Amino acid sequence: MLSLKEQLAAWRRVIFALFLRELQSKFNDKLGLGWAFFEPFLFIFALSFARSFISGSEVHSMPILIFMMVGMVAIQSFMASLGPVAGSIKKNKPLYAFRQVQPIAALVTSGFLECAIKLGAIVLLSLTIYLLQIEVQFENPLLLISLYFLMWTFLGSLGLLFGILTSYVPEINKIKNLFTRPMFFISCVFFSLQDVPEKYWPYLNWNPMVHFIELARYSLYPSYGHKGVSIEYAAGVTIVFLFFSLALYHLTWKRVLSK
Numbered sequence: 001m002l003s004l005k006e007q008l009a010a011w012r013r014v015i016f017a018l019f020l021r022e023l024q025s026k027f028n029d030k031l032g033l034g035w036a037f038f039e040p041f042l043f044i045f046a047l048s049f050a051r052s053f054i055s056g057s058e059v060h061s062m063p064i065l066i067f068m069m070v071g072m073v074a075i076q077s078f079m080a081s082l083g084p085v086a087g088s089i090k091k092n093k094p095l096y097a098f099r100q101v102q103p104i105a106a107l108v109t110s111g112f113l114e115c116a117i118k119l120g121a122i123v124l125l126s127l128t129i130y131l132l133q134i135e136v137q138f139e140n141p142l143l144l145i146s147l148y149f150l151m152w153t154f155l156g157s158l159g160l161l162f163g164i165l166t167s168y169v170p171e172i173n174k175i176k177n178l179f180t181r182p183m184f185f186i187s188c189v190f191f192s193l194q195d196v197p198e199k200y201w202p203y204l205n206w207n208p209m210v211h212f213i214e215l216a217r218y219s220l221y222p223s224y225g226h227k228g229v230s231i232e233y234a235a236g237v238t239i240v241f242l243f244f245s246l247a248l249y250h251l252t253w254k255r256v257l258s259k
Helices: 004-026 034-055 064-091 093-097 103-131 141-168 172-180 208-220 231-258
Strands: none
Touching: 004 103, 034 064, 034 103, 064 093, 064 103, 064 141, 064 172, 064 208, 103 141, 103 231, 141 172, 141 208, 141 231, 208 231
16 A cells, blocks of 8 residues: 555656656657747737737737737647647557556646646737837736636546546547637637627637636736626636546546456
C-alpha cells in the first residue's frame, strides 16, 4: 500500500515524462516551438486589419489589436481543448500498459502544455504591443488571471468529456468538427456583444466563451463594459462541467483502457 506522498511522487514523474513526450512530438518539425507563437500573430494581425475597416482603430474604447488578441487567444484555446487535449486520451493508449499511466494523466499533461503555450503567446504578443507603443490599460489583473485559469478548467473538463465519448463512439469527431466551426462566430471574437441588439443576447449568452472573452476585455478596459455577461455564470458552468466530466471518468476509465 503506497502512502499519499509516494502516490504524488509517482504522479509527478508520470506527468513530467508525458510532458516531455508531448513536447517532443508536438514540435518535431523545422519550425518547432516558434510556430506555436507565430500562428497567433498571423491570425490576430490579419483579423485586426480586417476589423479596422468596420470600426476604425478602437472597439468600444478598446484598441483593435488588443480586442482581437483577447478573442483569438480564447478561441484558439477552445479549439485546442477539443483537438489535442481531447485526443490525448486515445493518442497515449499504448502507454496505458504501464500501471502508473492513466488516461487522465495524458489529458492533464496535454491541457497544461496547451495552457503554457497560449500563456507564452500572450507574453510575446504583449511584448509586441509594447514595442509598437500601443497604450494598454491593465485595470484588474486579478480578474484577468482568474478568468484565464477558470477558462482552462472549463476547457479541460470539456476536453475530458469529448475524449471519453470519442473512445466509445469515434464518430463523435465528426460532430465535434461541426460543433467547433461556428464557435468563432458566436463567441464574440470578431465582434463585441454590444454590437448585437440586446434582444438577441439570449441567443449568445448561453455560450460560456462569450462570458470569458467579454469579461477579459472588461478587466483590461473597464470603459469597455460588461453588460450581459457575468463571472458567476462562467464559474457555474465550469463547476458543472468539471463535476460531470470527473464523474464520467470515474465511472468509465477502466473501460476506456480496453477500447
